[in-house]
Amino acid sequence: MARVLITSALPYINGIKHLGNLVGSQLPADLYARYMRARGHEVMFICATDEHGTPAELAAAKTGEPVAEYCARMHGVQAELARGFGLSFDHFGRSSSAQNAVLTQHLAARLGAAGLIEQVAEEQVYSPADGRFLPDRYITGTCPACGYENARGDQCENCTKQLDPTDLINPRSAISGATDLEVRETRHLFLRQSTLRERLDGWIDSQRGWPVLTTSIAKKWLHDGDGLQDRGITRDLDWGIPAQFDGAPWSGMEGKVFYVWFDAPIEYIAATAEWAEAQGLDDTAWRRWWREDEGAGDVRYVQFMGKDNVPFHTLSFPATLMGSGEPWKLVDYIKSFNYLNYDGGQFSTSQGRGVFMDQALEILPGDYWRWWLLSHAPENSDAEFTWENFQTSVNKDLADVLGNLVSRVTKFCRSKFGEVVPDGGDRGAREATLIAALETRLRAYEAHMEAMEIRKSATELRAIWVLGNEYLQEAAPWSAFKTDPAQAAMQIRLALNLIRFYAVLSKPFIPDASARIMAALGCDDWSWPGDVSTALDTLPAGHAFTVPDVLFAKITDDQRADWAARFSGQRA
RNA sequence: GGGCCUGUAGCUCAAUUGGUUAGAGCAGAGCGCUCAUAACGCUUUGGUUGGGGGUUCGAGUCCCUCCGGGCCUACCA
Numbered sequence: 238m239a240r241v242l243i244t245s246a247l248p249y250i251n252g253i254k255h256l257g258n259l260v261g262s263q264l265p266a267d268l269y270a271r272y273m274r275a276r277g278h279e280v281m282f283i284c285a286t287d288e289h290g291t292p293a294e295l296a297a298a299k300t301g302e303p304v305a306e307y308c309a310r311m312h313g314v315q316a317e318l319a320r321g322f323g324l325s326f327d328h329f330g331r332s333s334s335a336q337n338a339v340l341t342q343h344l345a346a347r348l349g350a351a352g353l354i355e356q357v358a359e360e361q362v363y364s365p366a367d368g369r370f371l372p373d374r375y376i377t378g379t380c381p382a383c384g385y386e387n388a389r390g391d392q393c394e395n396c397t398k399q400l401d402p403t404d405l406i407n408p409r410s411a412i413s414g415a416t417d418l419e420v421r422e423t424r425h426l427f428l429r430q431s432t433l434r435e436r437l438d439g440w441i442d443s444q445r446g447w448p449v450l451t452t453s454i455a456k457k458w459l460h461d462g463d464g465l466q467d468r469g470i471t472r473d474l475d476w477g478i479p480a481q482f483d484g485a486p487w488s489g490m491e492g493k494v495f496y497v498w499f500d501a502p503i504e505y506i507a508a509t510a511e512w513a514e515a516q517g518l519d520d521t522a523w524r525r526w527w528r529e530d531e532g533a534g535d536v537r538y539v540q541f542m543g544k545d546n547v548p549f550h551t552l553s554f555p556a557t558l559m560g561s562g563e564p565w566k567l568v569d570y571i572k573s574f575n576y577l578n579y580d581g582g583q584f585s586t587s588q589g590r591g592v593f594m595d596q597a598l599e600i601l602p603g604d605y606w607r608w609w610l611l612s613h614a615p616e617n618s619d620a621e622f623t624w625e626n627f628q629t630s631v632n633k634d635l636a637d638v639l640g641n642l643v644s645r646v647t648k649f650c651r652s653k654f655g656e657v658v659p660d661g662g663d664r665g666a667r668e669a670t671l672i673a674a675l676e677t678r679l680r681a682y683e684a685h686m687e688a689m690e691i692r693k694s695a696t697e698l699r700a701i702w703v704l705g706n707e708y709l710q711e712a713a714p715w716s717a718f719k720t721d722p723a724q725a726a727m728q729i730r731l732a733l734n735l736i737r738f739y740a741v742l743s744k745p746f747i748p749d750a751s752a753r754i755m756a757a758l759g760c761d762d763w764s765w766p767g768d769v770s771t772a773l774d775t776l777p778a779g780h781a782f783t784v785p786d787v788l789f790a791k792i793t794d795d796q797r798a799d800w801a802a803r804f805s806g807q808r809a
Numbered sequence: 810g811g812g813c814c815u816g817u818a819g820c821u822c823a824a825u826u827g828g829u830u831a832g833a834g835c836a837g838a839g840c841g842c843u844c845a846u847a848a849c850g851c852u853u854u855g856g857u858u859g860g861g862g863g864u865u866c867g868a869g870u871c872c873c874u875c876c877g878g879g880c881c882u883a884c885c886a
Contacts, residue, residue, distance in 0.1 A: 249886055292885060361884085372884050391884075399882080453813050454881070461812070466883065497886065544814095544880070575814080575880075613822090618815050619879055626821065629835055637848060645845030652844080692822075696833075703849095710850040715843070729844095787846055 240279045240535055242526050242566070243270045244505045246542035246550075247287035247332065250311050251296045255584040255593045256622065257577035259322065260610040261543035265572065265691055267324045268611055269539065271745035272686045274325075275765050281526050284319075285330035285508045286312045289477040290497035291372055295412060304476045308333055318594040322603040323748045328515065330508030332500055337507035338478045341500040342485070345426070345470070347561040349486035353429045356487060357469070361423050362390070362402050366415030370423065370473040371402075375412055378405030424489060426480060427467045428499070430556040434465045437552055437559075440567070448616075450544055451571045455551035468553060470499040502554035506565070529564040539570045539689075547573050572689050575615035580623050580801070592622070592804050600800060604747040605631050605789065611746055612695035624801040628792040635747070639702045639739065640788035643754060645709065646732040647784040653718055654726065660778035662727025671708045671731075675701065675738075676769045682742065698743060705735050726778075733758070733782065734773040738766060750788050757785035 245266035248254050263284060270282035288308040297307035308331070316329050331337075348354050361370045376390035381404050385393055389411070390402030402408060409416045430437075441455050459465050471480045477494025481487075506527050513523040525532030540550055550571055558565040577584070584591035597606050609630050613620050650659065678701045685694040709732060718725035740754035741763055755761065759782050766772030776782075 247886095251886085287886070290886065370884095374885055392882095402884095450814075450880095457812060457881075458883070461882075469884070472884080496884085501886085545886080548881090548883070549886095578879090617822095621821090623820095626835090629821090632846095633835070636846060641846055641848045643845095645848075647845095649844040696823080699834080706849050707851095709844075710842070713842075713844085718844095789846085791846070 238277055238279060239537060240526075241270075241273045241281070242533075242536050242538040243273070243280065243282045244538075244540050245282075245284040245326075246540075246546045247285050247501055247504060248315060249290075249292065250286045250288040250308050250315075251292045252311070252586060253314065253318065253593045253595050255579075255586065255591050256597060256606065256610060257579070257584045257591070258543070259594060259606075260577050260614055261574040262541045262546075263319070263324055264322065264607060264610055265574070265614060265689070266539075266541035267322075267326075268691065268694075268745050269541070269572075269686075269689055271325055271748065275741070275744060275763070277765070280327070281509060281512075282325060282327045283330070283505055283508045283512070284324070284326045285328075285332055285504050285511075286315055287497060287501045287504070288312070288331055288333040289474075289494065289500060291369075291375065291472075291474065294474065294476050305333070314595075318598065321598040322594065322607065325748075328508050328512035330504060330511040332497075332504040332507075334504070334507055334511050336510040336514070337500060337504045340507045340510070341478045341495055341503045342482045344503060344557055344561050345480070345495065345499075346484055346486055347563065348428065348557065349426075351560055351562055353432065353560045354426050354470075354487070355429060355467075356424050356489070357427045358422055358424045359469075360420045361473075362408070362418050363421040364410045364413070364415050364418050366417060367410050367413050370421070371410060371412070371418070373402050375410065376402045376405065376408050376418070377411045378408035381406055423473055425469045425493070426471045426487065426490065428470045428553070428556060428560070429467050430553065430560075431465050431467050433556045433560060434459060437465070437555060440555065440559075441551060444570075447571055448573055450575070451547055451551065451573045454544065454547040454573075458548050458552055465552065470496045472496050498549050498553060499557070502549060503557070527566050529566055533566040536566055537570075538566055538568050539572065540568050541572050542574070544573050544575055547571070570689075575617070575619045577610075577613075577615050578619055578621045580621070580805075590805070596804070601631075601792075602749060604749045605635065608635055608695075608747055611691055612699075614691040616690075616692060624797045628794075628797045631789065632791045634699055634702075635750075635789040636791045638699060638706065639743070639750075642702065642705045642709075642739075643736050643757075643785065643788055646705075646729065646736055647757065647782065649714065650729045650733060650782075651784050653714075653722075654729065656782055656784065658730050658733055658776050658778050658780040658782065659726035660730075661723035662721075662725075662730075664727060664731065667708070667712060668727075668731060671704060672769050672773065674704055678704065679742070679766065679769060686745070695746065698746065701742060702739060705732065705739065708732070708735075730776070730778060731773055734776050737762075737775055738769075738772055741765060741772075753785055753788065758782045 243266055246262035270280050273280045294304050297304035312331050362376055363370050373390035377387055379386050380388035380393040392399050408418055438459050471493045474494050478500050480493040480495055481490035509523040509526055526536055527533055542550060555567055579591035609627050678697055682697040685697055712728045714725040714728040737758050737760055740751040744751040762775055
């Protein structure tokens with residue numbers, strides 16, 4: 238038994254996430270967490286809402302709520318949606334927690350003491366009308382290169398030229414439209430990650446088997462141009478973790494907070510501390526996951542995230558932990574994902590294009606989405622969601638191959654033997670062949686799950702389901718029953734056990750359906766199969782069961798057409 | 810501009826890292842079965858691996874070049 242620490246990239250508090258966000262971090266992390274638990278490992282699966290930053294303040298202003306209230310409310314919404322998708326976090330925390338403030342300030346102080354933080358004075362655009370400094374993206378104006386009138390301060394979306402906000406002609410606030418912008422001087426703390434460049438480089442080089450996507454992004458940032466740049470870790474905002482605090486090795490940071498990307502990864506640790514508090518445990522309970530000098534030496538730490546998050550997880554966060562001089566647990570494996578597109582374009586929050594987590598659950602239960610999303614996870618390149626593809630996968634894989642198998646086996650047994658596992662008969666050559674095939678595929682499935690090869694795992698699992706239908710076709714218990722009822726009894730006893738076996742293997746992908754199968758079978762033995770033959774003896778003759786309701790309803794063509802129209806982005 | 814990823818059957822994806830005749834699922838065609846959600850099983854059609862050139866005994870895989878798609882490029886997160 239090993240100890241596995243798993244974190245999913247933190248969903249930002251600003252609004253409900255779409256399916257692309259879900260499949261890029263939380264869902265695959267959940268799959269892995271569930272599998273590791275099933276294999277008997279000790280798992281700590283952590284996620285949280287990322288609550289600081291300008292967008293949170295603006296979203297709250299829009300609804301008229303104080304930002305703290307807005308975040309609390311949205312955290313509740315996201316937590317509820319996570320439950321709907323069966324995300325089995327050990328703790329779903331909040332980056333605005335007291336624990337995170339303590340840890341963030343602690344690490345910042347350590348970095349300061351180590352000489353890794355410096356104050357830099359810079360000029361930034363201030364909007365008196367908005368009462369705030371404006372990040373580059375929140376300033377719009379006319380592009381000096383192409384004349385596009387809605388160019389953003391960081392880059393013109395029309396001609397893709399990179400800009401400085403002061404380059405813009407007729408600049409205005411993207412928030413209020415105010416044009417009375419001025420440039421003010423402000424001081425910020427910078428993390429001197431450039432001094433850690435070689436250490437980070439060596440650390441990345443020492444990793445084995447990381448996705449190309451992960452290492453290539455890290456390498457680019459380390460070696461492009463002048464190499465890794467120092468990074469500002471404070472902002473002129475009200476909402477966040479105060480950058481001036483008792484014991485801070487600097488002064489003059491009053492009224493400033495840490496940059497969200499500084500405190501968000503630290504929340505992985507803080508959320509574990511939140512977990513300990515919620516469990517009524519003391520600090521040693523969480524520190525044994527995160528401090529190598531306090532028990533984390535044997536922890537394997539795996540992170541899941543979309544590709545846009547990679548620089549922060551390969552560079553800034555490790556720099557923060559290394560630079561602290563304390564033995565914090567660094568990540569062992571980073572599983573990163575490409576993007577999921579929606580029917581020929583990108584998911585778009587602003588245009589209401591695509592399917593969002595709340596809408597998905599209004600249409601169908603979480604398992605349907607889990608199966609499609611995981612079996613099409615954008616591991617090697619961007620993937621695309623289409624309703625037709627979704628309908629096909631759900632109907633063929635879930636309804637026909639697995640759901641119908643459960644149905645045919647349980648109903649046949651009920652009609653011939655009653656709702657009890659039948660007695661009699663002995664396994665023969667056909668059963669030995671089936672078991673050998675199951676053995677081979679099960680080991681392949683385990684290897685893929687272990688390696689976080691998600692689509693391959695799904696393919697293998699489906700192939701395992703298919704073996705059940707192949708066996709039934711060949712064994713034909715409906716024929717055997719007429720001439721040799723004992724033979725049919727043996728076959729169907731095996732088939733009932735096969736269904737239990739499938740429920741166990743399938744649980745990481747479709748936990749609710751697996752639970753319904755097990756409930757129908759009157760079984761609570763979720764132990765992972767070692768020897769397949771033995772595992773298929775779990776339900777003994779005489780064991781009572783019930784026929785479950787249809788596991789997965791098929792998606793009709795009408796439904797598909799209806800949904801495709803509804804989520805096309807024309808929403809008012 | 811620079812960097813990275815990607816292009817394989819009508820569609821979605823594989824191919825043990827250079828090794829026999831490029832494989833699955835879906836869709837199409839045919840046959841079988843009748844327990845089951847008109848479900849299942851078997852067989853089968855379908856590929857100049859984006860184009861061109863090169864290295865090699867051998868290239869989907871490595872190199873060059875062209876074409877297409879995508880991502881990142883550091884103050885949104």
